[in-house]
Amino acid sequence: xxxxxxxIPDVKIIEPTVFGDERGFFMETFRTERFNENCGEQVFVQExxxxxxxxxxxxxxxxxxxxxxxLVRVVSGEVFDVxxxxxxxxxxxxxxxxxYLSAENKRQLWVPEGFAHGFYVTSxxxxxVYKCTDYYNPSTEISVKWDDAELGVEWxxxxxxxxxxxxxxxxxxxxxxxxxxx
Numbered sequence: 001x002x003x004x005x006x007x008i009p010d011v012k013i014i015e016p017t018v019f020g021d022e023r024g025f026f027m028e029t030f031r032t033e034r035f036n037e038n039c040g041e042q043v044f045v046q047e048x049x050x051x052x053x054x055x056x057x058x059x060x061x062x063x064x065x066x067x068x069x070x071l072v073r074v075v076s077g078e079v080f081d082v083x084x085x086x087x088x089x090x091x092x093x094x095x096x097x098x099x100y101l102s103a104e105n106k107r108q109l110w111v112p113e114g115f116a117h118g119f120y121v122t123s124x125x126x127x128x129v130y131k132c133t134d135y136y137n138p139s140t141e142i143s144v145k146w147d148d149a150e151l152g153v154e155w156x157x158x159x160x161x162x163x164x165x166x167x168x169x170x171x172x173x174x175x176x177x178x179x180x181x182x
Contacts, residue, residue: 059118077126
């Protein structure tokens with residue numbers, strides 16, 4: 001498996017080695033020692049699986065307590081996945097990285113603690129699987145507006161339309177009003 005640098009050094013693309021033939025394929029999706037060598041010592045305590053339809057945007061989310069690092073991948077369909085640095089003292093504070101993740105490219109993205117995270121579904125539907133370094137705590141969850149002008153995330157919104165959002169994401173905070181990590 002390859003660990004690929006992004007514009008934000010702490011966020012990594014993980015590309016598996018895929019062995020395949022006419023019968024199908026095999027790939028290793030996670031190995032603790034390789035992951036820890038390349039992304040730092042982590043312990044995953046929760047794994048989640050969601051399914052979303054085309055045009056749905058989930059995020060940008062993070063928790064101010066029970067801060068989660070997330071190892072994300074798509075097992076069906078395709079998404080545009082985004083990580084935003086919310087660490088006030090980071091040289092990349094307020095910057096974002098966007099990567100297409102799909103069942104076809106089999107890539108994963110490591111989104112460390114201290115980042116807001118979200119994705120937009122570009123295929124007819126997508127199944128999204130992710131491991132977390134801490135438990136979900138809805139009482140400390142923050143949603144940052146997906147279209148915040150200060151962040152300038154370049155979402156590949158179909159036909160320049162509006163994405164489908166949850167009520168929580170509709171009411172998201174502007175980046176400048178969202179709590180940052182020290």
